[in-house]
Amino acid sequence: MSGINLHRRYGQVLLNNRGIAIREADTLGLGAGSHVLEIGPGTGILTQVLLERGLKVTAVEADHNMYDEIRWKFQKFVESGQLVPVKQDFLEFQAGEYDGIIGNIPYHITSQIVFRLPEFRFRRAVIMVQREFAERMVAAPGSRDYSRLSVSVALRFNARIEKIVARKYFRPVPKVDSAIVSLQPRETPVDMAAVEKVIQRAFSMRRKKLGNIFEGCPQEYAELRPDQISPEAFLDLASRLTGLSPRGHP
Numbered sequence: 001m002s003g004i005n006l007h008r009r010y011g012q013v014l015l016n017n018r019g020i021a022i023r024e025a026d027t028l029g030l031g032a033g034s035h036v037l038e039i040g041p042g043t044g045i046l047t048q049v050l051l052e053r054g055l056k057v058t059a060v061e062a063d064h065n066m067y068d069e070i071r072w073k074f075q076k077f078v079e080s081g082q083l084v085p086v087k088q089d090f091l092e093f094q095a096g097e098y099d100g101i102i103g104n105i106p107y108h109i110t111s112q113i114v115f116r117l118p119e120f121r122f123r124r125a126v127i128m129v130q131r132e133f134a135e136r137m138v139a140a141p142g143s144r145d146y147s148r149l150s151v152s153v154a155l156r157f158n159a160r161i162e163k164i165v166a167r168k169y170f171r172p173v174p175k176v177d178s179a180i181v182s183l184q185p186r187e188t189p190v191d192m193a194a195v196e197k198v199i200q201r202a203f204s205m206r207r208k209k210l211g212n213i214f215e216g217c218p219q220e221y222a223e224l225r226p227d228q229i230s231p232e233a234f235l236d237l238a239s240r241l242t243g244l245s246p247r248g249h250p
């Protein structure tokens, strides 16, 4: 591994197992010539596997040391145009269309990154996140982990935990395990911004009944709490509430 200094503020915990990087690339399932966006390449363990497969890689890295490292390490690929390193905060990176999105993403901004993904067009994303976060992403109604995140993810993606990755495969060794998650975009039939507002408000009062949270709440949902209804029911609820003000907020 490179002797480069690691920065906590960039969430720099580096994967040190090539087999796991290969597993992530396999899960992405794209062939030579496809264009992949990599979030946070770091010192390039995953970038290398992607480049070896003939994928075109745009790699967005916030830390200038890491950015310099991958430009130096993969100079040939940069010169040929197969690798386009971009030194930028991913949260400010312009959305666009890619065949796939991949990344062992910085854990301190995982939510923000996941909530930004729907701005991009892509066939499949494969991300490494903290295990607990992954479990909240795919949690089912009624479970302790079912949350705003689970509903938003389920309405936008077919999400799956592909593999739990033990903490020993990272340097420095973190306090938590990780998980590889795959995301395949779903068609969303309605304006998701309005749906998002309903989900957010509901889970900010997750112990209350929906009838006490939303004025004009349809009868069939009124006696249920937010964690008792499915993502599809949230879609239905939000569509039927559109135009109605949440209780106490005219």
Ligand SMILES: C[S@@+](CC[C@H](N)C(=O)[O-])C[C@H]1O[C@@H](n2cnc3c(N)ncnc32)[C@H](O)[C@@H]1O
Pocket (backbone or CB within 6 Å): 009, 010, 011, 012, 013, 014, 015, 016, 039, 040, 041, 042, 043, 044, 045, 046, 060, 061, 062, 063, 066, 088, 089, 090, 091, 103, 104, 105, 106, 107, 109
């Ligand atoms: C968990 S490390 C993973 C590094 C490498 N992909 C690996 O697997 O070893 C996260 C990477 O994201 C970078 N990063 C942190 N915040 C970022 C941001 N806002 N935008 C883009 N990259 C960021 C870090 O500098 C670091 O390289």
